[in-house]
Amino acid sequence: METLEQLNVIIEGSARHVHVTREHLKILFGEDAQLHNKRELSQPGQYLTEEKVRIEGPRGGIDKVSILGPERSQTQVEVSFTDARVLGLNPPVRESGDLKGSAPIRIVGPAGYIDLEEGCIVAKRHIHITPEDAERYGLSDKEIVQVRVEGERALTFDEVVVRVSEKFRTRMHIDFDEMNAGQICPEQTGLVIKKK
Amino acid sequence: METLEQLNVIIEGSARHVHVTREHLKILFGEDAQLHNKRELSQPGQYLTEEKVRIEGPRGGIDKVSILGPERSQTQVEVSFTDARVLGLNPPVRESGDLKGSAPIRIVGPAGYIDLEEGCIVAKRHIHITPEDAERYGLSDKEIVQVRVEGERALTFDEVVVRVSEKFRTRMHIDFDEMNAGQICPEQTGLVIKKK
Numbered sequence: 001m002e003t004l005e006q007l008n009v010i011i012e013g014s015a016r017h018v019h020v021t022r023e024h025l026k027i028l029f030g031e032d033a034q035l036h037n038k039r040e041l042s043q044p045g046q047y048l049t050e051e052k053v054r055i056e057g058p059r060g061g062i063d064k065v066s067i068l069g070p071e072r073s074q075t076q077v078e079v080s081f082t083d084a085r086v087l088g089l090n091p092p093v094r095e096s097g098d099l100k101g102s103a104p105i106r107i108v109g110p111a112g113y114i115d116l117e118e119g120c121i122v123a124k125r126h127i128h129i130t131p132e133d134a135e136r137y138g139l140s141d142k143e144i145v146q147v148r149v150e151g152e153r154a155l156t157f158d159e160v161v162v163r164v165s166e167k168f169r170t171r172m173h174i175d176f177d178e179m180n181a182g183q184i185c186p187e188q189t190g191l192v193i194k195k196k
Numbered sequence: 197m198e199t200l201e202q203l204n205v206i207i208e209g210s211a212r213h214v215h216v217t218r219e220h221l222k223i224l225f226g227e228d229a230q231l232h233n234k235r236e237l238s239q240p241g242q243y244l245t246e247e248k249v250r251i252e253g254p255r256g257g258i259d260k261v262s263i264l265g266p267e268r269s270q271t272q273v274e275v276s277f278t279d280a281r282v283l284g285l286n287p288p289v290r291e292s293g294d295l296k297g298s299a300p301i302r303i304v305g306p307a308g309y310i311d312l313e314e315g316c317i318v319a320k321r322h323i324h325i326t327p328e329d330a331e332r333y334g335l336s337d338k339e340i341v342q343v344r345v346e347g348e349r350a351l352t353f354d355e356v357v358v359r360v361s362e363k364f365r366t367r368m369h370i371d372f373d374e375m376n377a378g379q380i381c382p383e384q385t386g387l388v389i390k391k392k
Contacts, residue, residue, distance in 0.1 A: 081376035082278055093348045093379060122379075125349075152289045153321075154354035155377075180277035181351075181377035183289060183318075 004138040008189040013179035019072045028109025035069040056106040059088025077120040080175040094121040128168035147190035153183040200334040204385040209375040215268045224305025231265040250304040255284025273316040276371040290317040324364035343386040349379040
């Protein structure tokens with residue numbers, strides 16, 4: 001069997017954030033609302049916006065949560081379990097967009113608020129990868145891999161889902177509970193390990 | 197070689213907490229201060245107290261941080277990296293009691309405050325184990341092992357230090373960043389894996 005090259009993927013921490021539909025953006029920020037690009041993110045076409053909202057659960061709220069652009073077909077809130085405890089929510093671990101049965105949450109903007117019956121998740125750790133890199137490193141869409149991180153808090157993440165698209169840049173995304181558990185610094189990489 | 201039994205150790209999350217000297221307790225709570233046992237902890241003789249303090253760093257403070265009893269020979273503050281960010285501190289990952297060069301922090305009580313030049317750490321993940329269990333499972337004091345946790349956020353912690361004492365009860369201790377990264381529930385166990 002051919003020995004494939006090993007992928008050391010750059011790990012990025014995703015802070016809590018919100019994706020919104022056009023309709024919900026209007027409710028939160030008013031009829032003429034637009035998302036304003038503050039900074040490009042690593043994934044092509046994705047950006048941090050100037051727009052911030054408050055998110056609320058039964059126990060408490062968190063202010064100044066960023067909306068990521070562009071608008072999407074479903075409104076979605078991604079938090080860490082640390083955030084979930086502040087909010088008093090018990091969101092499931094899910095891939096982005098898989099919202100069925102996810103936690104209810106309120107989003108509050110300057111012009112109004114929306115109550116989602118479902119929409120709050122903790123993101124499943126994942127690797128975005130280009131088709132070229134996927135082929136080079138022998139990885140396929142939806143494959144579950146492990147990622148080894150070195151350091152004083154060395155650990156190996158399991159249950160990391162691979163997502164392949166020509167729209168992607170090759171990066172691993174985890175939340176800040178996971179970044180902190182591994183004491184992972186900006187630009188740090190993890191070694192992708194295929195499961196037997 | 198003899199095949200040893202495998203240890204599935206109960207994992208407990210340690211919230212941020214403070215240990216105090218008698219002298220510092222007096223400054224924080226007054227001359228006649230005593231620690232009041234609120235609840236026994238899993239380690240024999242260790243207890244959560246009724247006494248709470250505020251901890252402060254250059255960026256912010258955290259209220260209602262519990263003191264653990266009994267009094268100790270060194271005052272020490274254990275936080276997570278999530279807490280450290282709120283405080284604006286950069287504490288090292290250390291075993292309890294290893295405070296040389298650790299982060300400075302202020303502790304504020306109802307009667308006064310103390311400024312520690314060093315004393316704030318992020319606890320190194322560790323296993324407390326009885327001599328009987330250590331022998332049974334082939335583990336020794338100061339040994340570094342891995343611990344595998346199953347579930348939707350399955351992961352393997354590396355750099356877990358084993359501490360053997362007849363004063364201990366066999367338990368693994370990690371902080372809440374680590375609990376959340378592994379979506380670890382109360383009473384959940386991890387499989388201890390010896391390093392080659």
